[in-house]
Amino acid sequence: MRDDLNILILSCGTRNKIVQYFKKELDGRGLVIATDCSNLAPALYEADKHFIVPRMNDEGYLDEILSICKENNIKAVLSLIDPELSLLAKHKQDFLDIGTIPIVSDSDVVEMCFDKYEMFKFLVQSGLPTVKSYIDKAEFYSDVEAGIIDYPVFVKPVRGSASINISKVKTKEEVELLFSRFDNLMIQEFMDGTEYGADVYIDLISTEPVAIFIKEKIKMRAGETDKSVSIKDEKLFELINKFVKRTGFKGIIDIDIFKVNGEYYISEVNPRFGGGYPHAYESGVNVPGKIINNVYGKINEDTIGRYDEGIHMMKFNEVAIIK
Amino acid sequence: MRDDLNILILSCGTRNKIVQYFKKELDGRGLVIATDCSNLAPALYEADKHFIVPRMNDEGYLDEILSICKENNIKAVLSLIDPELSLLAKHKQDFLDIGTIPIVSDSDVVEMCFDKYEMFKFLVQSGLPTVKSYIDKAEFYSDVEAGIIDYPVFVKPVRGSASINISKVKTKEEVELLFSRFDNLMIQEFMDGTEYGADVYIDLISTEPVAIFIKEKIKMRAGETDKSVSIKDEKLFELINKFVKRTGFKGIIDIDIFKVNGEYYISEVNPRFGGGYPHAYESGVNVPGKIINNVYGKINEDTIGRYDEGIHMMKFNEVAIIK
Numbered sequence: 001m002r003d004d005l006n007i008l009i010l011s012c013g014t015r016n017k018i019v020q021y022f023k024k025e026l027d028g029r030g031l032v033i034a035t036d037c038s039n040l041a042p043a044l045y046e047a048d049k050h051f052i053v054p055r056m057n058d059e060g061y062l063d064e065i066l067s068i069c070k071e072n073n074i075k076a077v078l079s080l081i082d083p084e085l086s087l088l089a090k091h092k093q094d095f096l097d098i099g100t101i102p103i104v105s106d107s108d109v110v111e112m113c114f115d116k117y118e119m120f121k122f123l124v125q126s127g128l129p130t131v132k133s134y135i136d137k138a139e140f141y142s143d144v145e146a147g148i149i150d151y152p153v154f155v156k157p158v159r160g161s162a163s164i165n166i167s168k169v170k171t172k173e174e175v176e177l178l179f180s181r182f183d184n185l186m187i188q189e190f191m192d193g194t195e196y197g198a199d200v201y202i203d204l205i206s207t208e209p210v211a212i213f214i215k216e217k218i219k220m221r222a223g224e225t226d227k228s229v230s231i232k233d234e235k236l237f238e239l240i241n242k243f244v245k246r247t248g249f250k251g252i253i254d255i256d257i258f259k260v261n262g263e264y265y266i267s268e269v270n271p272r273f274g275g276g277y278p279h280a281y282e283s284g285v286n287v288p289g290k291i292i293n294n295v296y297g298k299i300n301e302d303t304i305g306r307y308d309e310g311i312h313m314m315k316f317n318e319v320a321i322i323k
Numbered sequence: 324m325r326d327d328l329n330i331l332i333l334s335c336g337t338r339n340k341i342v343q344y345f346k347k348e349l350d351g352r353g354l355v356i357a358t359d360c361s362n363l364a365p366a367l368y369e370a371d372k373h374f375i376v377p378r379m380n381d382e383g384y385l386d387e388i389l390s391i392c393k394e395n396n397i398k399a400v401l402s403l404i405d406p407e408l409s410l411l412a413k414h415k416q417d418f419l420d421i422g423t424i425p426i427v428s429d430s431d432v433v434e435m436c437f438d439k440y441e442m443f444k445f446l447v448q449s450g451l452p453t454v455k456s457y458i459d460k461a462e463f464y465s466d467v468e469a470g471i472i473d474y475p476v477f478v479k480p481v482r483g484s485a486s487i488n489i490s491k492v493k494t495k496e497e498v499e500l501l502f503s504r505f506d507n508l509m510i511q512e513f514m515d516g517t518e519y520g521a522d523v524y525i526d527l528i529s530t531e532p533v534a535i536f537i538k539e540k541i542k543m544r545a546g547e548t549d550k551s552v553s554i555k556d557e558k559l560f561e562l563i564n565k566f567v568k569r570t571g572f573k574g575i576i577d578i579d580i581f582k583v584n585g586e587y588y589i590s591e592v593n594p595r596f597g598g599g600y601p602h603a604y605e606s607g608v609n610v611p612g613k614i615i616n617n618v619y620g621k622i623n624e625d626t627i628g629r630y631d632e633g634i635h636m637m638k639f640n641e642v643a644i645i646k
Contacts, residue, residue: 014637015639040541040542042639218363219363311644312644313642314645315337315365315641316338317339317639318340318638319605319637322634323634
């Protein structure tokens with residue numbers, strides 16, 4: 001039992017596929033254990049073992065997760081929701097002390113991903129192409145007058161996810177109205193082009209990106225990719241490589257990218273498994289396998305671009321039942 | 324081959340579960356054949372055989388479907404999208420003439436379902452409890468003054484689906500703004516209560532409702548039930564029975580119901596398989612089996628309420644891949 005490679009997936013929610021993939025890749029070498037604060041999280045029931053835990057913000061939450069790790073000989077832990085990535089990154093050492101590796105980037109990098117304006121500033125300073133963003137509306141108006149940017153633009157929370165509270169805005173009056181109603185908004189250029197998602201794995205030992213899978217998003221639903229097709233482009237692989245190394249990401253991340261007039265622009269990063277990751281796995285880009293290698297102390301070889309173009313992914317609803 | 328009970332599912336989209344259930348219930352007694360206008364409709368690839376067809380509004384569409392029915396010895400046809408229900412209902416005789424039974428209510432009933440204000444008027448005239456609705460904003464304002472209704476209210480298109488363009492409105496100014504911008508809107512009472520969905524099968528031969536499955540909606544996502552729990556209530560079974568018989572529905576329908584202060588109110592009807600039907604099937608309410616019985620000329624016995632309470636359904640994403 002001491003040598004088992006048990007993996008803990010926190011806040012598993014509806015991400016059944018991720019649980020399935022880890023089970024398949026472990027292939028009996030260890031258990032996949034899942035947690036959620038709701039017993040109506042269907043992915044719980046895919047796991048070999050599961051725990052219903054308190055809400056993440058409840059007192060004692062971290063201690064409960066740490067003791068689940070200790071008692072179940074967990075070798076690696078990861079979370080599928082954003083706020084918990086902050087927690088894992090901040091308390092990385094607590095997990096390492098009990099022999100559990102948190103699969104997450106460092107705290108400063110994770111926090112930058114959740115602040116879209118900080119990410120924008122970092123990208124600009126790094127000389128990487130990104131989406132024009134403003135938190136100062138006066139600066140935005142002055143750029144409109146100077147012809148640097150034009151309506152429509154998106155107004156959205158600096159911190160936010162899943163397309164919640166995003167408004168497409170066509171006039172100064174609407175910008176004023178939104179800024180008068182809500183705090184911590186930013187104005188972002190409307191990118192009239194094609195949207196891509198990249199699933200990237202950065203080896204935990206070599207710190208090199210070893211897998212990049214790029215999909216063109218064909219159809220979105222409630223902020224998630226519903227249909228997509230795999231593509232390859234050396235120019236985009238290079239841009240992602242440069243960005244990922246400069247930022248210092250670790251483990252699995254998901255990058256949103258726009259292409260407008262033949263140029264790529266980095267938009268946002270989810271420093272975790274993205275909702276579209278199953279497309280990468282089903283196309284042969286096996287991130288759970290690479291995580292398992294790393295936990296065994298093995299360095300992964302570079303497999304960037306080792307997949308076929310033109311593979312289409314389509315989501316549909318499966319149901320889980322509890323009686 | 325001539326005796327096979329082949330079933331055609333039109334505009335199958337992402338409704339893989341419906342295709343799976345028909346295949347399971349036919350159990351080799353015939354083929355399930357599916358169509359869609361997009362090759363990225365994952366349910367196509369669940370079927371025994373599939374056809375990519377033109378868009379429903381393209382010229383010659385009906386003839387193409389009729390010839391698929393003829394050439395594949397189709398005994399029953401059904402559609403999973405609203406506009407096509409109108410087409411099937413309107414041309415019922417054309418299908419019957421070639422030996423194919425369209426599983427759909429009559430044309431006038433189908434059309435009433437798609438006009439939320441017509442449905443409201445019908446329910447009021449029938450003395451059935453429903454959600455207060457207005458197309459005349461002056462009448463609404465006067466009812467606000469009389470204390471018959473109060474803000475917040477919903478403003479939504481008279482014809483519309485999947486929660487698209489629904490606004491929760493708190494002031495007269497907002498009502499005015501929306502009515503000045505869009506045509507064919509209605510104002511609907513905000514029901515502050517619990518939401519239920521009922522899957523009902525009305526026998527095609529006896530014209531009696533023979534199955535009712537009621538689920539309480541726990542969580543919605545993009546206008547669809549994401550999590551639900553089965554419930555039973557004789558009072559609601561009776562209300563549904565009365566409503567369904569008075570209206571003259573046929574085949575499978577999905578009814579939205581609210582419960583406020585202990586009273587049930589009928590809201591809307593989708594005269595087809597609802598997105599939450601898998602909950603009913605997985606709880607033993609086997610509508611594909613009843614359809615197959617009817618196509619064989621057998622009358623279904625009354626099975627209303629034959630399922631357990633407290634069965635939870637949770638959706639999650641499955642993926643289909645085409646290379």
